Amino acid sequence: MCEHCGGHETQRSLKFAVTGKGGVGKTTISALMARALHKSGRVVLAIDADPNTTLLACMGHTPTTPIPPIVELKGLIAERTGVEPGTSGGFFKINPRVSDIPEKYAVDVDGIKVLVAGAIKHGGAGCYCPENAFVRALVSHVLLEKKNALILDMEAGIEHLSRGTVEDVDRLLIVVEPSRSSIETALRINKLAQELGLHHISVIGNRIKSDGEKDFLREALSEIEFAGFVPFDEKLQQAELAGRPAAGASQAVDDVIARIVRRIEENTHSHSHGHSHDHTHHHHH
Secondary structure: OOOHHHOOOOOOEEEEEEEEEEOOOOOHHHHHHHHHHHOOOOEEEEEEEOOOOOOHHHOOOOOOOOOOHHOOOOHHHHHHHHOOOOOOOOOOOOOOOOOOOHHOOEEEOOOOEEEEOOOOOOOOOOOOHHHHHHHHHHHHHHHHHHOOOEEEEEEEOOOOOOOOHHHHHHHHEEEEEOHHHHHHHHHHHHHHHHHHHHEEEEEEEEOOOOHHHHHHHHHHHOOEEEEEEEEOOOHHHHHHHHHHOOOOOHHHHHHHHHHHHHHHHHHHHHHHOOOOOOOHHHOOO
16 A cells, blocks of 8 residues: 555545345444444444444444433433424524534444434424434534544435435445345335435345345346345354344455445545545546
8 A cells, every 4th residue: 555545644534324124234234344444444433323223232332221322312402402302393403513422422342433323203204303403413414524434324214314415425335135125125215315316326235145146136126236245144143143243253244345345445436526535646537
């Protein structure tokens, strides 16, 4: 690595949003990607923005007392938005101060900062309750933050993203397994993302047992590019069930994830959004 692009200073941040149907192993993939990014020398922030907050457990961290998601911290949200969560009407700050939140509330898991944000609440269409405004502001803050690599483990509805934030997502990754229902969810997410203006979208096929399953997924999702396929591994499944960290459970899976991250990184650098290296000779157009 040349010393100009080696260090932390110039290494471009990578922002991944990981989504998919519940139960497809999305959070495990998020945990593995966070670990891979950390291994590549980046400062990594992983945000659990799913209703079923299990990212800490997937990273092998089981706190003695459960950590409440930020979306449930009523006092904090009231203080920052000026409105008590759960109350309707009244004006609240649409862009509350959130810059100190990652530092204050993230848990350090072997050098990776993990923030349990929780899911956006569904109060009917266009629910602008203060807790949603707060979590959205938090997500857009961390997406804009230049120095961190980010893994955003989010629900299949992609409500945490908005027109304003999608341009800071380097890649939306939709995790699927070889099942009809996960394919249907993937197609729905792809449509939502395209409508928001997010076009850097890839699929990760997970728990793949055969080439036939790869072909099945490629055919069903032919309109979306594949970032890679993660093989089914008994050892990883046992780690998931036992609450041991996903990373390190299966060397084969760790290697595949590292390759997927590297490939996306290379593609991201070549069509970078104007804040890439200064060395023009890296770009082969």
